[in-house]
């Protein structure tokens with residue numbers, strides 16, 4: 059009787075297994091079945107679900123980790139670390155140590171309680187195996203429900219396991235050591251109980267599967283940056299990362315911030331001149347909900363708000379951000395009304411109270427609803443009101459207790475309202491002027507004949523003679539030239555009204571056609587490539603940086619959508635007999651000389667674009683078939699802002715430091 063029953067079960071399982079074997083996922087299990095492991099009831103309905111799950115993860119990895127490119131690859135590490143962070147948030151773990159080994163094997167170790175090892179009721183396997191193999195989606199052993207850290211994909215470590223060539227977990231618990239190894243997510247055996255130990259914790263080591271990822275090379279800086287962010291967002295946790303792949307060049311970073319997001323603000327604002335002595339901070343904890351806010355105003359004009367939910371940077375904003383913004387506006391307008399010292403006829407709007415504001419908002423809640431295009435927007439409606447009143451109460455209280463700094467902040471906000479009024483008038487003036495002239499495009503623009511933006515390019519050329527050569531050398535059907543003249547403005551130190559009336563920037567704004575700042579509209583862009591062409595020297599570099607800063611601050615979408623490019627012009631012309639070659643770097647020059655020999659060769663060094671005749675400029679820098687363009691992108695707002703602030707901001711020391719540190723890199727960009 060018993061035998062018969064099992065046979066039927068086996069048949070069903072056999073089908074499932076065959077399917078998996080065809081996909082080359084689990085050879086091992088097939089053998090196990092033949093070995094009669096089935097009789098020991100290792101394969102319950104649950105474990106078939108597990109295998110089906112793994113199967114699906116490996117077939118459609120992007121559904122779980124977003125992509126199989128570098129982002130998805132690094133996501134594996136974040137997922138494992140998130141579990142350790144959760145253990146820290148539960149109050150049991152202080153240290154998280156990450157190591158990158160040769161072959162891009164990653165080890166993450168924490169000193170928490172260790173994953174429970176007891177046999178999971180109803181599953182007949184150790185809790186370790188459940189955590190490491192069972193998918194999150196639905197079901198009664200929903201690994202997700204206890205998770206705080208993470209969320210964008212919130213996939214769980216079983217997905218990491220399924221996408222790894224192998225993974226090993228070691229748990230230190232009950233004075234013993236428990237371990238289990240997996241191949242492509244499938245256990246090699248049951249949990250093995252090993253020798254004695256006196257600590258507790260969890261260690262996970264894995265190697266991403268080359269069959270899944272195009273490239274399994276981890277970027278130390280990418281990982282380190284995320285770990286630093288996590289250390290800011292979770293105060294007091296010690297997080298370390300070591301890169302041991304190259305024995306000659308072992309890199310190590312350690313992060314621990316007792317100040318949490320206050321330290322984060324200090325870090326972001328390190329190059330800026332703050333209005334107060336230290337950031338304003340407040341927090342609120344209620345049952346399963348926690349919110350922390352840190353803010354600081356600086357003398358600049360840019361708004362920098364970083365909202366996080368469960369340690370995820372919610373770049374699309376959401377209810378926490380909306381609550382913060384309305385709370386801030388209400389607090390400041392209210393304070394002005396209550397105050398008898400500050401008088402303002404203008405009612406302040408949101409933009410006024412956020413000029414020069416740096417803020418970090420970090421909320422942690424149990425059931426975050428992530429919405430939006432990239433699932434990076436908080437949807438939970440209850441959060442808006444909570445944050446709004448939290449800001450109102452705490453900030454009003456802060457202003458009352460710190461009247462001097464309060465006055466400074468409020469005066470800055472009133473000042474910005476006045477500037478907004480001035481900008482509005484300036485814009486009106488521009489609009490009226492444009493309406494009066496038939497041809498509102500700048501006179502110096504040599505436009506192209508094709509009108510389809512997708513096919514058109516705009517060269518922004520510094521220098522009159524280079525501008526002339528570019529106009530003659532171009533393909534006028536699709537290449538437009540705008541020579542730049544006038545004094546360039548450092549937008550990092552100015553407000554919108556000045557930007558709008560600046561004689562160097564204004565022609566650019568009208569030529570592009572998109573409008574600027576809050577009236578920016580990408581669909582009106584007249585050229586799909588905007589190419590900055592300036593000399594390969596210090597002045598050229600300055601112009602490039604100033605233009606990029608301008609685009610970043612006022613037309614950020616252009617950068618985000620990859621419309622901005624830098625043209626690379628050659629440094630040397632190398633001629634021998636009738637042959638002419640161009641080299642774009644010192645290195646290339648040496649290589650060419652080695653190849654063709656130095657005999658009878660003339661080398662001309664270009665000091666600027668102006669030295670090239672139109673044909674040469676076309677040949678080397680503008681001909682789409684031969685030229686090199688550097689596309690400017692900005693993936694990380696914190697980092698991009700940091701770089702622009704350092705390069706353009708108030709403090710000199712960090713700028714020098716940065717340039718020295720990245721001299722190599724900066725040189726490469728400039729060549």
Ligand code: 28G
Nearest residue numbers: 138141142145166167168171172173174260261262
């Ligand atoms: C080193 C790399 C990543 C982890 C723990 C600790 C516990 C745990 C992890 O429990 C199962 C499901 C919900 C409770 C919890 C230990 C409670 C008591 C834990 C990690 C059991 C998961 N003792 N540390 N999981 N929960 N570290 N580090 O993954 O009901 S995962």
